[in-house]
Amino acid sequence: MCGATKIVTVTRNNGSGLENKNFELKIEPGMIEGDVLTFPGDGDSLPKKKPQDLIFELKIKSNPELRRDGADLHYTHRLPFADNVCGKTICVPELAGEVRFTLMEPVESGTVRRFPRLGLPKNGGKRGELIVTFEIIYPR
Numbered sequence: 001m002c003g004a005t006k007i008v009t010v011t012r013n014n015g016s017g018l019e020n021k022n023f024e025l026k027i028e029p030g031m032i033e034g035d036v037l038t039f040p041g042d043g044d045s046l047p048k049k050k051p052q053d054l055i056f057e058l059k060i061k062s063n064p065e066l067r068r069d070g071a072d073l074h075y076t077h078r079l080p081f082a083d084n085v086c087g088k089t090i091c092v093p094e095l096a097g098e099v100r101f102t103l104m105e106p107v108e109s110g111t112v113r114r115f116p117r118l119g120l121p122k123n124g125g126k127r128g129e130l131i132v133t134f135e136i137i138y139p140r
Contacts, residue, residue, distance in 0.1 A: 003029040003121075010054065015045035025056060029121035030071070033060040065093050071120040071128025079107070080137045094118050094130050109136040 006025045011018055025037055035058045043052030060068075067074040075092055084106045092099045099115055111134045119128025 003027055003031075008056070012042070012054070013044040013046070015047055015051075023054070023056075027058065030123065031058055033058055068120065071122040071126075072131055073119045073128065074131045074133065076133050076135055078135050078137055079103075081139055084134075084136055092130070092132050095120075099130065107134045107136070109134060 004027045006027065008023050008025055009020050010023060011020050021042070023039060023042070027037075037056045037058070039054040039056075041051040041053065043054040045051040065075060073094070077090060077092060079088075079090070084103065087103050087105075089100055089102045092101075094115075095118070099118065101113075113132045113134075115130040115132070117127045118130035121127055
């Protein structure tokens with residue numbers, strides 16, 4: 001989401017036996033599932049053969065609160081009816097913590113609020129949006 005660096009230890013055949021080697025994986029902001037990081041010639045080696053490339057494929061761990069759609073992040077906020085009618089400060093999770101805003105008037109289920117530049121990085125230094133959809137919870 002915001003980029004990271006991970007150290008991974010790989011056991012590989014260096015042509016004369018097994019060895020452990022550390023690799024620094026630089027996950028750039030905006031990378032998506034399926035992107036690959038390649039280390040040319042750092043894979044297994046066999047006698048009289050050119051060393052193979054070592055390739056890491058990126059798998060994204062899902063977030064239980066935020067759903068990704070490209071560079072946009074979606075969040076569904078379940079809002080009790082009383083809080084909707086009386087006005088309330090809403091806290092919505094985002095990458096760097098949370099966004100707070102006050103509802104000045106009631107909203108309907110399905111109402112969407114967009115927060116520009118609070119999504120994931122895109123190419124060109126821009127960012128996606130945080131998109132909040134309200135679901136009103138009525139008393140029984």
